[in-house]
Amino acid sequence: MVETIIADLKDGTHALDFMHVLSAYAEDPMGGGAPLSEYTKSNLVAALRKQINNFIVLCYVDGKIAGISNCFYGFSSFKAKPLVNIHDFAILPQFRGQGLSKHLLDKVEITAKEKDCCKITLEVLENNLRAKKVYLAFGFVGYELNPEMGKAVFWQKSL
Numbered sequence: 001m002v003e004t005i006i007a008d009l010k011d012g013t014h015a016l017d018f019m020h021v022l023s024a025y026a027e028d029p030m031g032g033g034a035p036l037s038e039y040t041k042s043n044l045v046a047a048l049r050k051q052i053n054n055f056i057v058l059c060y061v062d063g064k065i066a067g068i069s070n071c072f073y074g075f076s077s078f079k080a081k082p083l084v085n086i087h088d089f090a091i092l093p094q095f096r097g098q099g100l101s102k103h104l105l106d107k108v109e110i111t112a113k114e115k116d117c118c119k120i121t122l123e124v125l126e127n128n129l130r131a132k133k134v135y136l137a138f139g140f141v142g143y144e145l146n147p148e149m150g151k152a153v154f155w156q157k158s159l
Contacts, residue, residue, distance in 0.1 A: 023036050053073040067092065071084050083119045123154045
């Protein structure tokens with residue numbers, strides 16, 4: 001049985017399950033291939049509890065944690081509405097290939113619609129073909145305002 005729920009990080013089980021999947025994702029090549037820092041392990045749940053602009057979806061299979069979607073609300077100035085950005089999305093290796101991504105994405109979409117969001121955004125690594133296939137099947141497309149200008153590219157500057 002597959003169950004998706006919105007996490008309550010005050011619930012110790014939810015917090016541990018979230019950190020378990022996020023830690024496994026961090027060590028996966030698609031998540032950076034390195035363990036989370038001790039600082040992150042010690043501080044992330046408390047820091048997320050203080051946020052008012054996020055939600056986390058937990059996915060369980062037969063009562064066992066299988067995946068997460070860590071989401072943050074943003075805002076589209078062109079649409080004058082909120083949006084949801086999927087910041088972390090991960091399925092534990094032993095649960096991959098079972099269609100769990102669709103369960104997670106469905107729950108994210110339902111939550112976004114409940115908040116009158118205009119879109120869901122995410123970043124995906126260029127060579128993560130498996131994830132790109134899932135996202136395309138769910139209706140995601142590359143972002144562009146004008147085809148002549150090309151698709152948007154995600155950049156960052158570490159501080």
